[in-house]
Amino acid sequence: MAPRRPVASDSSMPPPSRPPSPPHDEIEENPFFDSVDELQQHGINVQDILKLKSAAIHTVSGVVMTTRRQLLKIKGMSEAKVEKIKEAAQKTAGSSFGTGIEVQDRRKRVLVLSTGSKSVDAILGGGIMSQSISEVYGEFRTGKTQMAHTMSVIAQLPSELGGAAGKAPNEYQPSRVKLTYIQGTFRPDRIRSIADRFGVDGNMALENILIRSSIQQRASGPFSILRYLLTLTLDLKMDLINECSLRFAEDKDFRLLIVDSIMALFRVDYSGRGELSERQQKLAQMLSKLTKLSEEYNIAVLITNQVQSDPGATMTFVAGGALKPIGGHILSHCSTTRMFLRKVLLFVQVAPKSAWPKLVDSPDRPESEASYKLDEGGWTDV
Numbered sequence: 217m218a219p220r221r222p223v224a225s226d227s228s229m230p231p232p233s234r235p236p237s238p239p240h241d242e243i244e245e246n247p248f249f250d251s252v253d254e255l256q257q258h259g260i261n262v263q264d265i266l267k268l269k270s271a272a273i274h275t276v277s278g279v280v281m282t283t284r285r286q287l288l289k290i291k292g293m294s295e296a297k298v299e300k301i302k303e304a305a306q307k308t309a310g311s312s313f314g315t316g317i318e319v320q321d322r323r324k325r326v327l328v329l330s331t332g333s334k335s336v337d338a339i340l341g342g343g344i345m346s347q348s349i350s351e352v353y354g355e356f357r358t359g360k361t362q363m364a365h366t367m368s369v370i371a372q373l374p375s376e377l378g379g380a381a382g383k384a385p386n387e388y389q390p391s392r393v394k395l396t397y398i399q400g401t402f403r404p405d406r407i408r409s410i411a412d413r414f415g416v417d418g419n420m421a422l423e424n425i426l427i428r429s430s431i432q433q434r435a436s437g438p439f440s441i442l443r444y445l446l447t448l449t450l451d452l453k454m455d456l457i458n459e460c461s462l463r464f465a466e467d468k469d470f471r472l473l474i475v476d477s478i479m480a481l482f483r484v485d486y487s488g489r490g491e492l493s494e495r496q497q498k499l500a501q502m503l504s505k506l507t508k509l510s511e512e513y514n515i516a517v518l519i520t521n522q523v524q525s526d527p528g529a530t531m532t533f534v535a536g537g538a539l540k541p542i543g544g545h546i547l548s549h550c551s552t553t554r555m556f557l558r559k560v561l562l563f564v565q566v567a568p569k570s571a572w573p574k575l576v577d578s579p580d581r582p583e584s585e586a587s588y589k590l591d592e593g594g595w596t597d598v
Contacts, residue, residue, distance in 0.1 A: 330378025
């Protein structure tokens, strides 16, 4: 099977600047995070550690990234206990400062997951990265959910094929994917057809995908294939994200977290300018949790976003013209990488169901465009 990493031959494509994902065995030999249980070695009792876990804090870095004000909100935590826990966490985590070389060495553990299209991977520098939030936005029928389906399978492949699992296609420990689908668009049949493209057993691919929603149906395997309801609330969605921390701490095979879509419930639960400030504060809290999850557990976070019309942008030179992503500046600042998916007019399409993605924002990649198409195997090259 051909690797998923090569860069497109087009000379206009920028060269990749990111290394491929490290082998799975290297990740397992050196755990990426320290469990919060390590604080017992510095005099923190078991009861206080259980209180931290009840607040969705399962790692030492999670303690470091949580403010004292938030820790004081945990039932049974006093100022003296919080200071003692903070001191113990700093001793375990070590110095917060490091040289550029040390940062470069830590960045070698960043995972790079292919999107399924070599052309799109080229503009992204190899694919979607872990330890960051990647956002794709666009109109309906541009392939956002199909990208989520495709990456749900690719993430389980060996690193040589663009995934984050083991070395050989036939002998590897597949990684797992955590999905939060809000719009009820997850289809197991699509996972099976995409798995056939990569020579993966469809049942095994589905077993390694953990979907969470409001009501659990009867299990059909090690992980329950859940039913998705549009009656989810933001409070429940926040609880699900907190639950992810527990899942990731217990099972270190998770490599990808997908939220489809990030702003759908905000559009329903908040309306009008009078609730805009509260909505943005809630959004900031949710994105902060996702950012911490990606950094704590070396997880790639992929979020999809909707768009809205901007009549005032028709005379300006902005990406998307009269369309802009919802969520405002808070979402744009929290997303490390942003990609805009555009529909292709029928009379200029080079292939059926093709589209043009544009890399709008990236810390190490220039703005550039590519092309992809959708078929039975998900995202692929035109």
